[in-house]
Amino acid sequence: MTAFEPEELYGEPNALARHYSRFRVAERLLLTGHSHQAWPDCGFDGQRRAWEDAARLVDAKWEEAFARADRVRAGFAALLGAPGQPDGGDYALGGNTHELVIRFLSALSLRTRPRLVTTDGEFHSIRRQLERLEEEGLAVARVPVDPIDSLSERLCRAVDDETAGVLVSAVLYRDARVVAGLGQVAERCERVGAALLVDAYHALNAIPFDLSQLELGRAFVVGGGYKYCQLGEGNCFLRVPPGCRLRPAVTGWFAEFSTLRRGGDAGRVRYGPGAERFAGSTYDPTSHYRAAEVFDFFRDHGLSPEFLRTVSRHQVGHLAEAFDALDLDPGLIDRERGIPLEAVGGFLALRTARAREFHEALVERGVATDYRDDLLRLGPAPYLSDRQLVAAIAALGDAATAL
Numbered sequence: 001m002t003a004f005e006p007e008e009l010y011g012e013p014n015a016l017a018r019h020y021s022r023f024r025v026a027e028r029l030l031l032t033g034h035s036h037q038a039w040p041d042c043g044f045d046g047q048r049r050a051w052e053d054a055a056r057l058v059d060a061k062w063e064e065a066f067a068r069a070d071r072v073r074a075g076f077a078a079l080l081g082a083p084g085q086p087d088g089g090d091y092a093l094g095g096n097t098h099e100l101v102i103r104f105l106s107a108l109s110l111r112t113r114p115r116l117v118t119t120d121g122e123f124h125s126i127r128r129q130l131e132r133l134e135e136e137g138l139a140v141a142r143v144p145v146d147p148i149d150s151l152s153e154r155l156c157r158a159v160d161d162e163t164a165g166v167l168v169s170a171v172l173y174r175d176a177r178v179v180a181g182l183g184q185v186a187e188r189c190e191r192v193g194a195a196l197l198v199d200a201y202h203a204l205n206a207i208p209f210d211l212s213q214l215e216l217g218r219a220f221v222v223g224g225g226y227k228y229c230q231l232g233e234g235n236c237f238l239r240v241p242p243g244c245r246l247r248p249a250v251t252g253w254f255a256e257f258s259t260l261r262r263g264g265d266a267g268r269v270r271y272g273p274g275a276e277r278f279a280g281s282t283y284d285p286t287s288h289y290r291a292a293e294v295f296d297f298f299r300d301h302g303l304s305p306e307f308l309r310t311v312s313r314h315q316v317g318h319l320a321e322a323f324d325a326l327d328l329d330p331g332l333i334d335r336e337r338g339i340p341l342e343a344v345g346g347f348l349a350l351r352t353a354r355a356r357e358f359h360e361a362l363v364e365r366g367v368a369t370d371y372r373d374d375l376l377r378l379g380p381a382p383y384l385s386d387r388q389l390v391a392a393i394a395a396l397g398d399a400a401t402a403l
Helices: 017-023 042-079 097-106 124-135 148-158 182-192 253-259 274-278 286-300 305-326 355-364 386-402
Strands: 090-094 115-119 139-143 163-169 195-199 220-224 236-240 348-351 370-372 375-378
Touching: 042 090, 042 236, 042 286, 090 097, 090 274, 097 124, 097 163, 097 195, 097 220, 097 236, 097 274, 115 124, 115 148, 124 139, 139 148, 148 163, 148 182, 163 182, 182 195, 236 274, 253 274, 305 348, 305 386, 355 370, 355 375, 355 386
Parallel strands: 115 139, 115 163, 163 195, 195 220
Antiparallel strands: 090 236, 220 236, 348 375, 370 375
């Protein structure tokens, strides 16, 4: 396998695009890279192998399936800067982040510390669940995300002795702004005995996210592979810090998998070590077969978070420059210019009261985007060339004229 230079991905054709032939990325303007990136062709091989192993091995397939799961854990650990490190924590896998967040919440001492702290900018998997728990009497303190520069400091002030946990994103899902200073939130949580959960989904593989450098070694981290990792559905994780002894109340039988041959435990429900205590139950391993192949593909082609961040910054900057050149009416559509592009993640957010109309107009012009409220979101991916990005912005300009 050969590693790429960033410039090879900017030209026409994009040197990476041939590895995504089934998604036809060279033929389509897919600017939903922050939501759902295309899968490399090797993922199809993994998915087919899962079926073949099931047919060949029947119930004995699980040894092969668990081996893939271990490769997926190692892939996520590498993205968080802790591959094989004894202090790097352990990884529970799940089909989605919601089920992992639920197990995390069920492990907290909410009877004695009935308070959670979060922000008003969290993704729906956290937002909706906390709103529902609040209806049942749980105290939830929501810290406004703005001004973003002081968010971590204000989170620290909101954490008190009754706080069981803090749930906060590393990159805001609506507009890609990076939340700085989470290390000080981790320090505050440790001081008062609260657990910190960082949602790294919109950071993972879009920006480098080294837990040691970010001072998040004692934090729980949740994320997944549907977006920038190109793993497809069913590949999410909960990173559990070393020495964790929490006992999730919502618990599947895999959480005692390694203890099944042991004797009793004084009448208490048994848990395995490390992240096993957050495990679920029987699952479809197909997603792990696919993910294991994609992680190998990224490694073999030198697609590290640092490399991908270089490409992403170029692409987001290219989109912003092309958008600025349109010189559109800022009352119709504009971008936030007060935040430098290096302080945002992997997509460009354009503010417009007609976001849905722009989205639909772009679909008619062959450009896939998405929107949230008054934000039209343009998410490039490493398999897109600069020519494709410029073509997408030209379609945006055409749509603005039509609207």
